[in-house]
Amino acid sequence: MQSNAALEYDYSLAKKFTFLTILFGFLGMLIGTLLAAQLAFPSLNYLLGEYGTFSRLRPLHTNIVIFGFTVSGIFATWFYIGQRVLKVSLKESKFLMTVGNIQFWLYFVGALLAVVSLLMGITESKEYAQFEWPFDIVVVIIWVLWGLNIMGLIGIRREKALYISVWYYLACFLGISMLYLFNNMALPTYFTSGGLGSFFHSVSMYSGTNDALVQWWYGHNAVAFGFTVPIVGMIYYFLPKESGQPVYSYKLSLLSFWGLLFVYLWAGSHHLMWSTVPDWMQTMGSVFSVLLILPSWGSAINMLLTMKGEWQQLTENPLIKFMILASTFYMLSTIEGPIQAVRSVNAIAHFTDWIIGHVHDGVLGWVVFMIMSAIYHMTPRMFKREIYSKKLIETQFWLQTTAVVLYFTSMWIAGITQGMMWRAVDEYGNLMYSFIDTVNALHPYYVIRTIAAIMYLAGFMMFMYNIYKTVTAGREIEEEPQFRTPIAA
Amino acid sequence: MFFRWIERNPFFMAAWISLVIAVAGLIEIVPDFAKAARPVEGLKPYTVLELAGKEVYKKDNCIACHSQLIRPFKSETDRYGDFSVSGEYAYDRPFLWGSKRTGPDLHRVGRYRTTVWHEAHMWNPPAVVPGSIMPAYRHMWKNAADIETAYAEAVTVKNAFHTPYGPGIRKGKEAWEKYKPTVLAQARKVAEEMKGTEGVSKEEVLKMIDSGKVPEIVALIAYLNRLK
Amino acid sequence: MREEWRIIAYVVTSGILVVMLYGYILYLYRSEKSGKRDYEKYGKLALDDEIDSPVIEDKPASERYKDEK
Numbered sequence: 001m002q003s004n005a006a007l008e009y010d011y012s013l014a015k016k017f018t019f020l021t022i023l024f025g026f027l028g029m030l031i032g033t034l035l036a037a038q039l040a041f042p043s044l045n046y047l048l049g050e051y052g053t054f055s056r057l058r059p060l061h062t063n064i065v066i067f068g069f070t071v072s073g074i075f076a077t078w079f080y081i082g083q084r085v086l087k088v089s090l091k092e093s094k095f096l097m098t099v100g101n102i103q104f105w106l107y108f109v110g111a112l113l114a115v116v117s118l119l120m121g122i123t124e125s126k127e128y129a130q131f132e133w134p135f136d137i138v139v140v141i142i143w144v145l146w147g148l149n150i151m152g153l154i155g156i157r158r159e160k161a162l163y164i165s166v167w168y169y170l171a172c173f174l175g176i177s178m179l180y181l182f183n184n185m186a187l188p189t190y191f192t193s194g195g196l197g198s199f200f201h202s203v204s205m206y207s208g209t210n211d212a213l214v215q216w217w218y219g220h221n222a223v224a225f226g227f228t229v230p231i232v233g234m235i236y237y238f239l240p241k242e243s244g245q246p247v248y249s250y251k252l253s254l255l256s257f258w259g260l261l262f263v264y265l266w267a268g269s270h271h272l273m274w275s276t277v278p279d280w281m282q283t284m285g286s287v288f289s290v291l292l293i294l295p296s297w298g299s300a301i302n303m304l305l306t307m308k309g310e311w312q313q314l315t316e317n318p319l320i321k322f323m324i325l326a327s328t329f330y331m332l333s334t335i336e337g338p339i340q341a342v343r344s345v346n347a348i349a350h351f352t353d354w355i356i357g358h359v360h361d362g363v364l365g366w367v368v369f370m371i372m373s374a375i376y377h378m379t380p381r382m383f384k385r386e387i388y389s390k391k392l393i394e395t396q397f398w399l400q401t402t403a404v405v406l407y408f409t410s411m412w413i414a415g416i417t418q419g420m421m422w423r424a425v426d427e428y429g430n431l432m433y434s435f436i437d438t439v440n441a442l443h444p445y446y447v448i449r450t451i452a453a454i455m456y457l458a459g460f461m462m463f464m465y466n467i468y469k470t471v472t473a474g475r476e477i478e479e480e481p482q483f484r485t486p487i488a489a
Numbered sequence: 490m491f492f493r494w495i496e497r498n499p500f501f502m503a504a505w506i507s508l509v510i511a512v513a514g515l516i517e518i519v520p521d522f523a524k525a526a527r528p529v530e531g532l533k534p535y536t537v538l539e540l541a542g543k544e545v546y547k548k549d550n551c552i553a554c555h556s557q558l559i560r561p562f563k564s565e566t567d568r569y570g571d572f573s574v575s576g577e578y579a580y581d582r583p584f585l586w587g588s589k590r591t592g593p594d595l596h597r598v599g600r601y602r603t604t605v606w607h608e609a610h611m612w613n614p615p616a617v618v619p620g621s622i623m624p625a626y627r628h629m630w631k632n633a634a635d636i637e638t639a640y641a642e643a644v645t646v647k648n649a650f651h652t653p654y655g656p657g658i659r660k661g662k663e664a665w666e667k668y669k670p671t672v673l674a675q676a677r678k679v680a681e682e683m684k685g686t687e688g689v690s691k692e693e694v695l696k697m698i699d700s701g702k703v704p705e706i707v708a709l710i711a712y713l714n715r716l717k
Numbered sequence: 718m719r720e721e722w723r724i725i726a727y728v729v730t731s732g733i734l735v736v737m738l739y740g741y742i743l744y745l746y747r748s749e750k751s752g753k754r755d756y757e758k759y760g761k762l763a764l765d766d767e768i769d770s771p772v773i774e775d776k777p778a779s780e781r782y783k784d785e786k
Contacts (some may be wrong), residue, residue: 058553206522207579512734
């Protein structure tokens with residue numbers, strides 16, 4: 001491969017997946033907002049007949065956010081970062097381009113069909129693994145195609161050293177492959193019963209406690225390899241690039257990488273505390289959860305130190321603001337998680353809204369903030385236009401930050417309140433509250449959460465508008481900016 | 490040196506990543522499989538009607554708000570009954586422990602709620618539990634539960650996992666046609682305990698069953714009554 | 718009995734992995750101190766990422782290590 005002066009990076013795939021990221025992000029958050037409102041105002045359950053109840057819509061929300069929004073974000077940034085740090089263009093390989101395009105269309109159509117299937121109630125009812133077997137197969141094919149692209153791009157790379165982000169994307173690919181395959185092992189009943197019943201139905205290969213163990217090994221680590229590993233991969237590229245500062249310590253980033261992979265997997269059993277899985281396993285889950293703070297904070301602190309001596313950028317550049325806040329929320333949720341994994345805390349927190357709060361400070365504060373700043377960074381370079389409005393980004397930033405804070409504080413209080421009420425006894429040792437008392441006590445927090453959700457969604461719509469205006473009406477730029485993303489004042 | 494070997498080649502690295510990821514699962518999960526799958530003494534597999542009810546439970550995703558796992562605390566056993574043990578779940582594919590209690594636990598709901606209670610409650614929750622934020626599930630009176638798929642599931646778990654079903658549960662259309670009246674009879678028994686609601690009378694429910702279709706609500710109640 | 722073996726396997730594997738992780742830290746710092754390798758230069762990979770930017774390593778690691786011997 002000779003280097004060619006006219007050769008350019010090919011962003012067509014990154015653009016396509018960026019579009020999907022925004023589409024699914026909006027859908028997922030819209031449904032999320034509706035769900036939040038339904039808990040505060042139950043009459044909202046009847047907007048869509050049987051398809052509009054909280055229970056039917058909840059898997060839609062989680063799956064669209066995980067497999068729609070986040071995974072498209074991972075794909076979009078991979079097709080952007082991958083080329084750049086390996087210094088090779090997708091244009092140089094017709095094969096990889098074709099594979100990428102098949103991946104995109106299969107993913108787009110597959111995702112829409114999967115959404116419809118969940119709405120119809122076709123589900124395995126395992127959390128975050130609801131898709132029935134035909135959709136699982138499509139997911140596997142898409143994932144293999146993506147793997148092909150990663151390996152292929154690494155194979156034809158010009159830069160022989162692999163940047164740390166590539167390590168993270170590679171780990172994301174491998175981790176999710178393993179988890180998804182094992183957790184979704186199921187027998188399609190149509191074929192095993194001589195053609196009876198629904199074609200879509202399947203029955204899990206594992207039962208009861210085993211199924212729970214496999215499921216939470218999956219559930220916990222899908223968070224690891226979907227919401228942590230690739231997002232860390234993104235920030236390792238976008239923060240240094242946007243600020244013009246190399247990673248504070250590259251060695252620390254390597255260590256945190258192996259530390260994270262090594263520790264994360266063992267902590268899954270903390271989702272099953274006080275259940276019927278063996279005690280020693282629960283204890284180990286608890287211990288490893290606490291150990292997990294080290295590699296997580298390793299990466300987060302590395303990011304903060306990357307800004308050393310350049311903190312003025314935080315006030316000048318809204319993208320830096322987004323990314324620094326994202327790593328701060330990452331630190332918050334990675335200390336909150338281990339706290340919830342302590343057995344006595346877990347006894348109160350489990351089954352309550354505190355867990356919902358934890359997930360959302362991680363996802364809203366860390367994952368969504370990071371993916372949005374990645375898109376803000378990529379768009380001017382992909383479309384050769386300046387970001388349309390700085391004011392809009394600033395407003396969005398404050399609106400969404402307030403929303404996240406409102407969200408998790410209300411859920412913390414709601415969760416702890418309910419957890420304490422469930423166990424409260426009077427002087428004779430009788431339970432003090434009926435279950436419905438503990439539900440009614442949460443109403444104000446559910447209302448606050450709904451307001452937070454609306455604010456966050458509004459912020460996301462500002463983001464959408466800003467990107468739309470950038471692509472259609474942003475001032476054109478001649479040369480690709482090296483570091484700081486150009487934003488019209 | 491070992492670490493050089495990892496750095497040397499992306500594919501070695503990929504292999505090493507996979508190994509580091511896999512080891513936790515291998516040690517934590519795999520060895521327990523045989524033990525945890527053993528049923529408690531006297532545990533019966535779900536009847537076909539109950540399986541159909543479990544499908545309704547899954548379809549409308551009750552797991553979003555209800556757990557089926559009673560933890561070993563006095564506050565939980567006082568509220569919900571004996572704490573759960575592993576062998577009780579031996580026939581649960583998938584497990585339905587849930588992870589959030591927006592509503593109460595249901596693992597032993599069959600001990601303290603009745604067919605009539607469920608009927609009235611599913612039709613209009615706040616009428617039975619004032620202040621309830623649970624939505625009504627009235628479409629369950631109209632939709633027919635998929636008993637054929639439930640039967641297919643029973644056949645599958647019998648053949649693949651040796652779940653102890655009787656000789657009536659066999660592969661193929663013919664066996665199903667022969668077994669179907671048993672399911673309808675079970676459904677009729679549940680429906681006869683029902684009282685009827687303001688929207689759908691008991692007679693209409695019975696009529697639907699006699700025409701060969703089991704309303705989802707009947708299957709669901711059969712399943713909930715079974716949770717003991 | 719089986720349970721005990723698993724606990725032992727669990728602790729031993731964790732132990733081995735911890736030792737390896739520390740070994741890795743040592744390895745990283747030693748090879749940088751002895752001048753064999755400069756890890757921090759890889760940080761530049763994110764900054765100079767134009768398609769015509771100079772590459773930091775033009776040979777794969779397997780070849781580089783052969784030269785060292």
